[in-house]
Every structure is written in structure tokens, then in C-alpha cells.
Amino acid sequence: MRNFRLHEDTSVEFSNKLNFLVGGNGQGKTSILEAIYYLCTTKNLLSSSDSDTITFGRQFMEIKGVIEDLAVHSVRLNYDTRRKYYYLDDKIIPNSAEIIGKFPIVTLIQADHQLTQGSPSDRRKFVDSTLSQLSHSYLDIYIDYNKILRQRSNLLSQIRENRNLNLYDQLEAWTESLILKGAQIIEHRNKFVSEFNGYLKNAYQYIMGDVETPFISYSTLCSPEENIAVEFRKQIDSVKEEEIRRGVNLIGPHRDDLLFLINDKELKKYGSQGQHKTFQIALKFAQFFYIKERINRTPVFLMDDVFGELDKYRAEKISAYLSEIGQAFITMTDLTYYEELNNDNRLITVENGKAKIVN
């Protein structure tokens, strides 16, 4: 990393098992996770803007890495306040969608409280990012669908201003495309949720025991037994005037949600803080094992300060769970859980933007 947040010039060679990044607050631990995430996805882990990551007073940042996976790849990201460049094996990648799924990654970070406590879009993002890492065809459908949404809402606003017949014909064509792609998204999400529930139950019960059973219910425009395209058409026809009046796409999978339940009770309404936290962690471990089994490759796992907020019982359970994952990067402010770890693992201290391997 060069000129990346506090890291003016930091290099680290990681273990292919667990890497513990230990240091006080504000020393640059999370930034290392952020850099790894950039290399695997081209995107920012914390939804900050790329320009925030350049060390104060500098004009550019650079992150380079070697990823040993099915093959050995060199990856590099440069950002110079105007443009971001991503290189894979020294070849520039113009479209970041090409990288999604190439280096599978799962993250467990502070912002994950939004998964259970935030808005439906946070939950849709979870499903979409999992499916996009698994299948490029899902990503293509998803990108197409979002383009259609934009075009169609522009058109709805135009019709509001000018009710011309030609525009109505165009609207019908966009509605057909919306239904076609939207129905494909719903089919994929339906299948995902039905498969994923087993993984979630395993992960949750590994941490909490089997007195509590988690469940995800997918809330979309119709039930799984109904014909998606037929229902979609029926509902979109019934709100046509309202869509024009508001210039908004009112029906489709962009309004879906996931409902989280514990023992059939809605987590959002009845869950304790601890249950929320356990649910968030279980979602991420389940995502890890789901991706791993579907594509037969082990995602990299990033965990930012997970242990700080947990009681001793759950922290120990999760610490034991770590031995079942592959390469992981785990930040912590102290070494309470380090003693349980074996020789394959690496302890790296991070202090004021400098990283040092301790063992």
C-alpha cells in the first residue's frame, strides 16, 4: 500500500490461514482490510469515496497484491483523484463488473448491523452480491434490470409532461423488458433463499445451540407457487396511472425484502441486540459456506473487530469456528482470543500506519 490512508508505504506477506491484525484504535488495521477488498472487487469496503483513501496531502494511492488462487495473479489498483485504474496481471480492466466473483470474498464489518436493522435495500444487496459472485449471468441480468429501471422511470416522467401515443408504445416495450428481467431476478432469489436457509440454520446453531432456529422468508410481488410474469403484469397494469403521476417504477424486485425470523418471530420487531448480532454473524458465515460449496472455491474472509462486541460465550464459539474457514484477515484491539491459535496463523501488529509480523 502506498499513500493509502495512514499507510504511506506498507508491505505484508500474509499466512494462507488466519491473519490477526492487532493494534489500538485508529492505527490502520481496518485500512488493511479495505485494501484487500479493493484488490478483490475494485470497490470500497466501507462505501467511502475513493478520494478519501488517499493519505492526506498526497495526490495518488496505490495498492498492489499477489493472489495465489487457481493460478498466481498480480493485481494493482491506482487512484489519482481523477480516475481509478485496476490491473489484473498487468492488463488494465476497464469494466469493474469483470472482476466480480473472480476473487470470492466475504466480509463481516461494523456496517453489517444494517443487514438486520437497516432498510430493505441493505438486504437486497446481500442477496445480490452473493448471487453475483456465484454467477456472471445473474450479474448481467441485474445490471440490465437496473438500466431498464432508469430508462423506464425517465420515460414515465416524460409521459407525465407529454401524453403522446408514441411514448406509450415505448413504455410498453420497457414494461415487457422489465417483466422479463425482473422475473428472472425473482426466480434466482427464490432459489437462493430456499437453499440458503439450511446454511443459515447451521451457522446460527453452531454459535447459539439449537434452542433458536433462524429463518429467512423472501418477500416479493408474488408467492413461489404463482406465475411470476403473470402476477408482475397484473400488478404493473393496475398501477399504470400512479406510476406516470409519480414518475417511479412501483412494481418489481427492486422493492423486494427479506424477512428474518427466530423461532418464527420477526427479528426486527422482537429480537434483542445479541440476537441481531448473532444473526448478522451467522448470515456472513452462511454466505461463506454457501459460496464455497456452490463454486468449489474458498472465499477470503475479512472480519473487522468482531470480537469486541461479543460476550465470552459467543466469542469463544466464533473463535472455534475460525478453524473451519480458509484465509481470513481479522482485526482486533487486544489478544484475548489469540492464544487458542496454532502455527499456521500469523499475528501482525499495526501501529500508526506500519505493520509488523510478530510470528
Ligand SMILES: Nc1ncnc2c1ncn2[C@@H]1O[C@H](COP(=O)(O)OP(=O)(O)OP(=O)(O)O)[C@@H](O)[C@H]1O
Ligand atoms: N486519507 C487519510 N489520510 C491519512 N490518515 C487517514 C486517512 N483516512 C483515515 N486516516 C486515519 O486512519 C486511521 C483509521 O484507520 P483504520 O480505520 O484502519 O484504524 P483501525 O486501526 O482499524 O482503528 P479502530 O480500531 O478504531 O477501528 C485514523 O487515525 C484516521 O485518522
